[in-house]
Amino acid sequence: MSLRHAILVLLQDQEASGYDLAREFANSIGLVWNATHQQIYLELGKLSEQDMVRYRHVPQEGKPDKKLYSLTDAGRAELVRWLKKPAGPARIRDAFMVKVAGGALADTQVLLSELDTLAKQRRERLATFEALAQRLDESGRDENVYNYLTVRRGILDQRAWLQWAEEVRHSLEHRSADSTAS
Known part of the structure:
Protein backbone atom coordinates (compact mmCIF):
# COMPACT_ATOMS: atom_id res chain seq x y z
CA MET A 1 0.00 0.00 0.00
CA LYS A 85 -4.65 -6.61 -6.23
CA PRO A 86 -3.94 -8.83 -3.24
CA ALA A 87 -2.45 -7.01 -0.28
CA GLY A 88 0.98 -8.11 0.82
CA PRO A 89 1.75 -9.05 4.39
CA ALA A 90 1.69 -6.19 6.85
CA ARG A 91 5.07 -4.81 7.81
CA ILE A 92 5.67 -4.28 11.48
CA ARG A 93 8.08 -1.63 12.68
CA ASP A 94 7.94 -1.52 16.43
CA ALA A 95 11.00 -0.14 18.22
CA PHE A 96 9.68 -1.20 21.62
CA MET A 97 9.40 -4.82 20.46
CA VAL A 98 13.06 -4.65 19.44
CA LYS A 99 13.90 -3.28 22.89
CA VAL A 100 12.06 -6.18 24.52
CA ALA A 101 13.94 -8.62 22.26
CA GLY A 102 17.20 -7.04 23.42
CA GLY A 103 15.98 -6.81 26.99
CA ALA A 104 18.73 -8.96 28.46
CA LEU A 105 20.99 -5.90 28.20
CA ALA A 106 18.33 -3.38 29.19
CA ASP A 107 17.45 -1.88 32.54
CA THR A 108 14.19 -3.56 33.55
CA GLN A 109 12.84 -0.42 35.23
CA VAL A 110 13.47 1.62 32.08
CA LEU A 111 11.60 -0.98 30.01
CA LEU A 112 8.72 -1.00 32.49
CA SER A 113 8.53 2.78 32.46
CA GLU A 114 8.42 2.85 28.67
CA LEU A 115 5.83 0.06 28.74
CA ASP A 116 3.65 2.19 31.04
CA THR A 117 3.92 5.18 28.68
CA LEU A 118 3.04 3.09 25.64
CA ALA A 119 0.19 1.33 27.45
CA LYS A 120 -1.30 4.71 28.39
CA GLN A 121 -1.16 5.78 24.73
CA ARG A 122 -2.75 2.49 23.65
CA ARG A 123 -5.56 2.85 26.20
CA GLU A 124 -6.26 6.38 24.91
CA ARG A 125 -6.27 5.13 21.32
CA LEU A 126 -8.57 2.26 22.33
CA ALA A 127 -11.00 4.73 23.92
CA THR A 128 -10.96 6.82 20.75
CA PHE A 129 -11.64 3.77 18.57
CA GLU A 130 -14.41 2.54 20.85
CA ALA A 131 -16.08 5.97 20.75
CA LEU A 132 -15.79 6.01 16.96
CA ALA A 133 -17.29 2.51 16.75
CA GLN A 134 -20.18 3.63 18.95
CA ARG A 135 -20.80 6.65 16.71
CA LEU A 136 -20.75 4.41 13.64
CA ASP A 137 -23.16 2.04 15.39
CA GLU A 138 -25.52 4.91 16.24
CA SER A 139 -25.41 6.37 12.73
CA GLY A 140 -26.08 2.98 11.13
CA ARG A 141 -23.34 0.41 11.03
CA ASP A 142 -24.58 -1.05 7.74
CA GLU A 143 -24.19 2.30 6.00
CA ASN A 144 -20.60 2.55 7.30
CA VAL A 145 -19.69 -1.14 7.33
CA TYR A 146 -16.20 -0.68 5.84
CA ASN A 147 -15.27 2.07 8.28
CA TYR A 148 -16.78 0.05 11.11
CA LEU A 149 -14.77 -3.06 10.21
CA THR A 150 -11.57 -1.02 10.07
CA VAL A 151 -12.29 0.52 13.48
CA ARG A 152 -13.06 -2.93 14.93
CA ARG A 153 -9.63 -4.12 13.77
CA GLY A 154 -8.10 -1.13 15.52
CA ILE A 155 -9.97 -1.98 18.71
CA LEU A 156 -8.85 -5.59 18.62
CA ASP A 157 -5.24 -4.57 17.90
CA GLN A 158 -5.19 -2.23 20.89
CA ARG A 159 -6.74 -4.82 23.19
CA ALA A 160 -4.26 -7.48 22.05
CA TRP A 161 -1.32 -5.11 22.57
CA LEU A 162 -2.54 -4.23 26.06
CA GLN A 163 -2.93 -7.92 26.92
CA TRP A 164 0.62 -8.55 25.65
CA ALA A 165 1.84 -5.59 27.73
CA GLU A 166 0.43 -7.23 30.87
CA GLU A 167 2.38 -10.38 30.03
CA VAL A 168 5.53 -8.31 29.53
CA ARG A 169 4.96 -6.51 32.83
CA HIS A 170 4.41 -9.77 34.70
CA SER A 171 7.53 -11.38 33.19
CA LEU A 172 9.76 -8.38 33.78
CA GLU A 173 8.56 -7.88 37.35
CA HIS A 174 9.05 -11.60 38.04
CA ARG A 175 12.54 -11.48 36.51
CA SER A 176 13.37 -8.36 38.51
CA ALA A 177 12.17 -9.97 41.76
CA ASP A 178 14.24 -13.08 41.03
CA SER A 179 17.40 -11.05 40.37
CA THR A 180 17.04 -9.02 43.59
CA ALA A 181 16.43 -12.19 45.61
CA SER A 182 19.67 -13.76 44.33
Whole structure:
Protein backbone atom coordinates (compact mmCIF):
# COMPACT_ATOMS: atom_id res chain seq x y z
CA MET A 1 0.00 0.00 0.00
CA SER A 2 1.12 3.50 -0.56
CA LEU A 3 0.11 6.88 0.70
CA ARG A 4 -1.45 7.60 -2.68
CA HIS A 5 -3.95 4.78 -2.25
CA ALA A 6 -4.86 5.86 1.28
CA ILE A 7 -5.57 9.37 -0.06
CA LEU A 8 -7.60 8.00 -2.97
CA VAL A 9 -9.66 5.93 -0.52
CA LEU A 10 -10.40 9.04 1.55
CA LEU A 11 -11.43 10.97 -1.57
CA GLN A 12 -13.62 8.21 -3.03
CA ASP A 13 -16.89 9.61 -1.65
CA GLN A 14 -16.31 13.31 -1.10
CA GLU A 15 -13.92 16.13 -1.80
CA ALA A 16 -11.56 17.28 0.93
CA SER A 17 -8.83 19.80 1.59
CA GLY A 18 -5.31 18.76 2.54
CA TYR A 19 -6.16 19.81 6.09
CA ASP A 20 -9.30 17.62 6.04
CA LEU A 21 -7.22 14.69 4.81
CA ALA A 22 -4.61 15.21 7.54
CA ARG A 23 -7.40 15.22 10.13
CA GLU A 24 -8.79 11.97 8.68
CA PHE A 25 -5.32 10.44 8.91
CA ALA A 26 -5.25 11.41 12.56
CA ASN A 27 -8.77 10.13 13.30
CA SER A 28 -9.62 7.22 11.03
CA ILE A 29 -7.26 5.91 8.38
CA GLY A 30 -4.47 6.58 10.83
CA LEU A 31 -5.55 3.27 12.34
CA VAL A 32 -3.79 1.59 9.46
CA TRP A 33 -1.59 4.20 7.80
CA ASN A 34 0.26 7.19 9.20
CA ALA A 35 1.25 10.29 7.29
CA THR A 36 2.37 13.79 8.15
CA HIS A 37 0.80 16.97 6.75
CA GLN A 38 3.87 17.45 4.59
CA GLN A 39 3.67 13.93 3.14
CA ILE A 40 -0.04 14.36 2.37
CA TYR A 41 0.43 17.69 0.60
CA LEU A 42 3.39 16.35 -1.37
CA GLU A 43 1.38 13.32 -2.50
CA LEU A 44 -1.62 15.49 -3.40
CA GLY A 45 0.69 17.48 -5.70
CA LYS A 46 1.88 14.28 -7.39
CA LEU A 47 -1.65 12.95 -7.74
CA SER A 48 -2.74 16.24 -9.26
CA GLU A 49 0.17 16.17 -11.76
CA GLN A 50 -0.82 12.62 -12.71
CA ASP A 51 -4.46 13.69 -13.17
CA MET A 52 -5.69 11.33 -10.46
CA VAL A 53 -7.16 14.19 -8.43
CA ARG A 54 -8.31 17.66 -9.31
CA TYR A 55 -8.92 20.59 -7.06
CA ARG A 56 -11.01 23.69 -6.97
CA HIS A 57 -10.22 26.89 -5.13
CA VAL A 58 -12.60 27.98 -2.41
CA PRO A 59 -12.13 31.61 -1.38
CA GLN A 60 -11.80 32.22 2.35
CA GLU A 61 -12.04 35.53 4.11
CA GLY A 62 -8.74 36.66 5.62
CA LYS A 63 -6.99 33.43 4.60
CA PRO A 64 -5.52 31.99 1.42
CA ASP A 65 -7.93 30.11 -0.85
CA LYS A 66 -8.62 26.56 0.21
CA LYS A 67 -8.07 23.75 -2.31
CA LEU A 68 -10.74 21.05 -2.25
CA TYR A 69 -9.53 17.85 -3.90
CA SER A 70 -11.66 15.20 -5.58
CA LEU A 71 -11.02 12.02 -7.52
CA THR A 72 -10.82 12.09 -11.29
CA ASP A 73 -11.84 9.15 -13.46
CA ALA A 74 -8.14 8.22 -13.67
CA GLY A 75 -7.87 8.31 -9.86
CA ARG A 76 -10.96 6.15 -9.44
CA ALA A 77 -9.59 3.69 -12.03
CA GLU A 78 -6.26 3.53 -10.16
CA LEU A 79 -8.07 2.93 -6.88
CA VAL A 80 -10.18 0.15 -8.40
CA ARG A 81 -7.05 -1.40 -9.97
CA TRP A 82 -5.26 -1.31 -6.64
CA LEU A 83 -8.26 -2.71 -4.73
CA LYS A 84 -8.27 -5.76 -7.04
CA LYS A 85 -4.65 -6.61 -6.23
CA PRO A 86 -3.94 -8.83 -3.24
CA ALA A 87 -2.45 -7.01 -0.28
CA GLY A 88 0.98 -8.11 0.82
CA PRO A 89 1.75 -9.05 4.39
CA ALA A 90 1.69 -6.19 6.85
CA ARG A 91 5.07 -4.81 7.81
CA ILE A 92 5.67 -4.28 11.48
CA ARG A 93 8.08 -1.63 12.68
CA ASP A 94 7.94 -1.52 16.43
CA ALA A 95 11.00 -0.14 18.22
CA PHE A 96 9.68 -1.20 21.62
CA MET A 97 9.40 -4.82 20.46
CA VAL A 98 13.06 -4.65 19.44
CA LYS A 99 13.90 -3.28 22.89
CA VAL A 100 12.06 -6.18 24.52
CA ALA A 101 13.94 -8.62 22.26
CA GLY A 102 17.20 -7.04 23.42
CA GLY A 103 15.98 -6.81 26.99
CA ALA A 104 18.73 -8.96 28.46
CA LEU A 105 20.99 -5.90 28.20
CA ALA A 106 18.33 -3.38 29.19
CA ASP A 107 17.45 -1.88 32.54
CA THR A 108 14.19 -3.56 33.55
CA GLN A 109 12.84 -0.42 35.23
CA VAL A 110 13.47 1.62 32.08
CA LEU A 111 11.60 -0.98 30.01
CA LEU A 112 8.72 -1.00 32.49
CA SER A 113 8.53 2.78 32.46
CA GLU A 114 8.42 2.85 28.67
CA LEU A 115 5.83 0.06 28.74
CA ASP A 116 3.65 2.19 31.04
CA THR A 117 3.92 5.18 28.68
CA LEU A 118 3.04 3.09 25.64
CA ALA A 119 0.19 1.33 27.45
CA LYS A 120 -1.30 4.71 28.39
CA GLN A 121 -1.16 5.78 24.73
CA ARG A 122 -2.75 2.49 23.65
CA ARG A 123 -5.56 2.85 26.20
CA GLU A 124 -6.26 6.38 24.91
CA ARG A 125 -6.27 5.13 21.32
CA LEU A 126 -8.57 2.26 22.33
CA ALA A 127 -11.00 4.73 23.92
CA THR A 128 -10.96 6.82 20.75
CA PHE A 129 -11.64 3.77 18.57
CA GLU A 130 -14.41 2.54 20.85
CA ALA A 131 -16.08 5.97 20.75
CA LEU A 132 -15.79 6.01 16.96
CA ALA A 133 -17.29 2.51 16.75
CA GLN A 134 -20.18 3.63 18.95
CA ARG A 135 -20.80 6.65 16.71
CA LEU A 136 -20.75 4.41 13.64
CA ASP A 137 -23.16 2.04 15.39
CA GLU A 138 -25.52 4.91 16.24
CA SER A 139 -25.41 6.37 12.73
CA GLY A 140 -26.08 2.98 11.13
CA ARG A 141 -23.34 0.41 11.03
CA ASP A 142 -24.58 -1.05 7.74
CA GLU A 143 -24.19 2.30 6.00
CA ASN A 144 -20.60 2.55 7.30
CA VAL A 145 -19.69 -1.14 7.33
CA TYR A 146 -16.20 -0.68 5.84
CA ASN A 147 -15.27 2.07 8.28
CA TYR A 148 -16.78 0.05 11.11
CA LEU A 149 -14.77 -3.06 10.21
CA THR A 150 -11.57 -1.02 10.07
CA VAL A 151 -12.29 0.52 13.48
CA ARG A 152 -13.06 -2.93 14.93
CA ARG A 153 -9.63 -4.12 13.77
CA GLY A 154 -8.10 -1.13 15.52
CA ILE A 155 -9.97 -1.98 18.71
CA LEU A 156 -8.85 -5.59 18.62
CA ASP A 157 -5.24 -4.57 17.90
CA GLN A 158 -5.19 -2.23 20.89
CA ARG A 159 -6.74 -4.82 23.19
CA ALA A 160 -4.26 -7.48 22.05
CA TRP A 161 -1.32 -5.11 22.57
CA LEU A 162 -2.54 -4.23 26.06
CA GLN A 163 -2.93 -7.92 26.92
CA TRP A 164 0.62 -8.55 25.65
CA ALA A 165 1.84 -5.59 27.73
CA GLU A 166 0.43 -7.23 30.87
CA GLU A 167 2.38 -10.38 30.03
CA VAL A 168 5.53 -8.31 29.53
CA ARG A 169 4.96 -6.51 32.83
CA HIS A 170 4.41 -9.77 34.70
CA SER A 171 7.53 -11.38 33.19
CA LEU A 172 9.76 -8.38 33.78
CA GLU A 173 8.56 -7.88 37.35
CA HIS A 174 9.05 -11.60 38.04
CA ARG A 175 12.54 -11.48 36.51
CA SER A 176 13.37 -8.36 38.51
CA ALA A 177 12.17 -9.97 41.76
CA ASP A 178 14.24 -13.08 41.03
CA SER A 179 17.40 -11.05 40.37
CA THR A 180 17.04 -9.02 43.59
CA ALA A 181 16.43 -12.19 45.61
CA SER A 182 19.67 -13.76 44.33
